[in-house]
Amino acid sequence: MKIKSAFIHGLAGAVALLWLFPYAWMAFTSFKSSAEISLRPTALLPSAPGLGAYRAVFSQVPVGRYMLITLWVATAIALIQIALALPAGYALAKLRFRGNGLAFGLVLACLLIPTQMTFVPIFLMFSKLRLVNSLTSLILPFGASALGTFMVRQALLSVPNEVIEAARLDGASEFTIVYRVLAPMLKPTLIAVFLVSFVFHYNDYFWPLVMTTDDSVRTLPLGIALLREPGTGVEWNVVMAGNVILSLPMIALFSISQRYLILGLTKR
Amino acid sequence: MMRPRKWIDPTWMLAPTLILLVVFFIAPVGIAIYQSLFSWDLLTPPKPVGGANYIALLKSGELFWVTGRTLLFSAMVVSGAMSLGLSLALLLNRRGLWFSFVRSAVFSAYVVSWVAVALLWLWILDPDRGIVAKALHLAGVGSVKLLNHPDTVLPVLAGVTVWKITGYAMIMFLTGLQAIPNEVVEAARLDGAGALSRFRFIIWPMLRPTATFVGTTSLVISFQAFDVVRVMTQGGPVRASTLFVYAIYESIFMNLRVGTASALTVVFFVVLLSLSWLQIRMWRQKA
Numbered sequence: 001m002k003i004k005s006a007f008i009h010g011l012a013g014a015v016a017l018l019w020l021f022p023y024a025w026m027a028f029t030s031f032k033s034s035a036e037i038s039l040r041p042t043a044l045l046p047s048a049p050g051l052g053a054y055r056a057v058f059s060q061v062p063v064g065r066y067m068l069i070t071l072w073v074a075t076a077i078a079l080i081q082i083a084l085a086l087p088a089g090y091a092l093a094k095l096r097f098r099g100n101g102l103a104f105g106l107v108l109a110c111l112l113i114p115t116q117m118t119f120v121p122i123f124l125m126f127s128k129l130r131l132v133n134s135l136t137s138l139i140l141p142f143g144a145s146a147l148g149t150f151m152v153r154q155a156l157l158s159v160p161n162e163v164i165e166a167a168r169l170d171g172a173s174e175f176t177i178v179y180r181v182l183a184p185m186l187k188p189t190l191i192a193v194f195l196v197s198f199v200f201h202y203n204d205y206f207w208p209l210v211m212t213t214d215d216s217v218r219t220l221p222l223g224i225a226l227l228r229e230p231g232t233g234v235e236w237n238v239v240m241a242g243n244v245i246l247s248l249p250m251i252a253l254f255s256i257s258q259r260y261l262i263l264g265l266t267k268r
Numbered sequence: 269m270m271r272p273r274k275w276i277d278p279t280w281m282l283a284p285t286l287i288l289l290v291v292f293f294i295a296p297v298g299i300a301i302y303q304s305l306f307s308w309d310l311l312t313p314p315k316p317v318g319g320a321n322y323i324a325l326l327k328s329g330e331l332f333w334v335t336g337r338t339l340l341f342s343a344m345v346v347s348g349a350m351s352l353g354l355s356l357a358l359l360l361n362r363r364g365l366w367f368s369f370v371r372s373a374v375f376s377a378y379v380v381s382w383v384a385v386a387l388l389w390l391w392i393l394d395p396d397r398g399i400v401a402k403a404l405h406l407a408g409v410g411s412v413k414l415l416n417h418p419d420t421v422l423p424v425l426a427g428v429t430v431w432k433i434t435g436y437a438m439i440m441f442l443t444g445l446q447a448i449p450n451e452v453v454e455a456a457r458l459d460g461a462g463a464l465s466r467f468r469f470i471i472w473p474m475l476r477p478t479a480t481f482v483g484t485t486s487l488v489i490s491f492q493a494f495d496v497v498r499v500m501t502q503g504g505p506v507r508a509s510t511l512f513v514y515a516i517y518e519s520i521f522m523n524l525r526v527g528t529a530s531a532l533t534v535v536f537f538v539v540l541l542s543l544s545w546l547q548i549r550m551w552r553q554k555a
Binding site for chain 1: 269270271272273275277278280281282284285286287288289290292293294295296297299300303356359360362366367369370372373374375376377379380381382383384387388389390391392394396397398399402431435436439440443488492494495498499513516517520521526529530533536537540541544
């Protein structure tokens with residue numbers, strides 16, 4: 001039994017290594033100097049750890065500005081999605097009206113439509129409106145989330161009608177009921193919706209790539225990808241430093257909110 | 269269900285969501301279908317051409333190769349992520365800090381951006397200075413340019429994608445495993461069922477709905493693959509890694525052919541929907 005247990009622990013360790021070693025390699029590389037990368041590219045640890053690569057990233061890419069734009073876009077999208085999903089989910093889950101089934105069907109249909117399907121027409125629409133390279137083009141198309149609406153509706157189904165009736169008797173408006181009474185009850189669901197959306201849009205490469213043609217609202221994943229100009233000699237220590245800057249916020253967020261993220265993925 | 273207080277209530281509650289969904293999801297699908305019937309280079313006015321865009325894509329073989337390539341890529345990603353995700357879920361479904369740490373390590377790749385993952389593996393696989401090249405060299409294999417060879421590029425991209433999304437599959441399978449009542453598994457054990465038959469006859473049948481879900485979502489994820497292609501290979505060498513979305517992107521932003529891009533988009537959507545539908549049906553029938 002002891003041997004078996006040791007074997008399983010060891011096997012798990014090998015698995016961990018397969019996932020953690022690439023991160024470690026990224027971090028080690030980022031602390032090496034350009035000279036060391038070309039002389040001893042596969043040495044594990046940097047011989048003279050330094051921040052030169054990070055300085056190079058900051059001088060080649062306006063990291064602060066890109067980061068701010070990225071955080072702004074991801075936060076705005078996640079918050080708007082929640083603000084809109086709450087009343088929509090409430091109407092779908094709790095209110096009897098003509099067209100409820102149709103509206104719900106429309107939300108479900110949108111779950112099946114990927115952005116890769118819609119980007120050509122939306123790009124053409126935005127370029128006609130001169131909205132390419134604007135925050136609007138990055139945020140507005142994701143203002144309503146079919147998935148978020150669906151998750152809020154599902155969560156509200158298990159909230160008893162009596163809660164809403166009691167609030168109505170107390171004279172609360174529907175607006176108050178949605179945002180002040182029900183929203184706090186759905187906290188885990190809302191946090192999950194926020195996180196899944198925030199992580200997705202922070203990391204998103206495809207949409208900003210398509211909707212931006214210049215530097216005005218470029219996001220961080222685009223900026224970091226640009227560090228590697230294909231063809232000319234790539235400075236891998238600089239690229240990896242950019243990678244660390246790009247991934248660190250997500251890894252930090254992940255380590256404090258893993259529980260909610262998992263909830264957001266499994267409660268669908 | 270309750271009566272709305274005022275008839276207008278459902279309207280204001282749903283209008284913003286429905287309007288945005290119609291404008292940015294439903295309408296673009298219709299517009300793409302419509303535009304696929306035109307020839308348009310964004311500079312001169314669009315010309316109606318009927319089905320010519322589709323016929324040209326068929327005749328040139330482009331449609332066949334892009335679809336085939338993407339299906340092959342998807343098959344590798346789905347089978348890889350599902351088998352690895354399930355194995356890891358079975359291995360790591362244990363109490364203790366060590367296993368919880370390993371689970372987090374595997375799952376963490378899912379939240380890191382595709383760009384970061386693609387750049388990281390590009391460096392690891394660098395043919396001149398990467399550690400994989402060095403290891404292969406030490407093993408006496410000689411120089412292998414995994415990403416520069418038409419035969420190896422797709423499996424390598426699939427491997428990177430599997431590395432990225434296995435954590436997701438694992439988490440889903442873990443949730444499925446934890447929903448199986450312990451007593452059932454214990455009873456089978458007392459009846460003398462070995463580990464293999466416990467899995468075959470009890471655990472796997474109960475995991476089937478999870479497996480269907482993971483299969484469909486990873487199919488959708490792999491079918492939409494773009495970031496790894498764009499960052500790691502730009503579709504090359506000689507288009508060997510030009511997957512569907514990259515082909516759409518290329519035909520509008522590099523070749524300025526809106527009609528072709530739209531026709532590709534329509535086919536992409538139809539294939540994706542029928543695949544998901546087929547997969548769900550297949551798994552239902554087996555159950």
